[in-house]
Amino acid sequence: MTGVHTTGCKIIHGWRHGPTSYISTWIPINKRYPLTKNIMSDRIQELAGELKLSLKKFPNFPSEGILFEDFLPIFANPDLFAKLLEAFKLHLKDVKVDYIVGLESRGFLFGPALALQLNAGFIPVRKPGKLPGPTLSASFQKEYGSDVFEIQEGVIPEGSTVIIVDDILATGGSASAAGELVTKAGGKILEYLFVMELDFLKGRDKLSAPVFTLLSGQPEKLK
Numbered sequence: 001m002t003g004v005h006t007t008g009c010k011i012i013h014g015w016r017h018g019p020t021s022y023i024s025t026w027i028p029i030n031k032r033y034p035l036t037k038n039i040m041s042d043r044i045q046e047l048a049g050e051l052k053l054s055l056k057k058f059p060n061f062p063s064e065g066i067l068f069e070d071f072l073p074i075f076a077n078p079d080l081f082a083k084l085l086e087a088f089k090l091h092l093k094d095v096k097v098d099y100i101v102g103l104e105s106r107g108f109l110f111g112p113a114l115a116l117q118l119n120a121g122f123i124p125v126r127k128p129g130k131l132p133g134p135t136l137s138a139s140f141q142k143e144y145g146s147d148v149f150e151i152q153e154g155v156i157p158e159g160s161t162v163i164i165v166d167d168i169l170a171t172g173g174s175a176s177a178a179g180e181l182v183t184k185a186g187g188k189i190l191e192y193l194f195v196m197e198l199d200f201l202k203g204r205d206k207l208s209a210p211v212f213t214l215l216s217g218q219p220e221k222l223k
Ligand SMILES: O=P(O)(O)OC[C@H]1O[C@H](OP(=O)(O)OP(=O)(O)O)[C@H](O)[C@@H]1O
Pocket: 103, 104, 105, 106, 107, 141, 142, 143, 144, 147, 166, 167, 168, 169, 170, 171, 172, 173, 174, 175, 203
């Protein structure tokens, strides 16, 4: 059955897994999707709950004060990987998208697979010096450090529809720089799509298109 959530609900979901034990608070759905369709079906929520159980957290990696969210267990298990794609496909339903743009490196883990399922092209945004030919570049700050992204000129036909995908929305620095590149390259951003967002960093406020995240995490900074 498909549920339409218009009032939002709070689900407290606890578990013990990996190097730390923790409680995750799922914030009200109508607060999590202010820019996009306020709908998360029962099936998507079920898939999200299952995927979340597989994640691991590593305190103080890669530097002091960062609680690192490790998504790699999803990709080590074909059943979980399929469930991740199923959740994104259910969310995107009838959307006609020309290109999925994935961000190096972790956006490459599922971006091409999602693109194939949607019959869309895949275009990479890469770290500097990796792409041949003329490129557009943008520098940015992220949760732990600074970086530069590049996209090849001419790869997005003017006016093409694009969904930008990555594993995690932290400060929003990476996604916002990628969005700048896609827009400069001529693409129209339909949505930013992530596996998880770190709520305390409010990265979605930096993004100027609808944002979808399957999971929410870290209501507060690591103490
Ligand atoms: O919202 P932000 O603060 O910008 O942080 C999010 C980004 O940080 C990580 O990438 P990172 O470049 O650290 O590593 P990766 O190469 O493994 O993807 C993550 O995969 C996101 O791309």
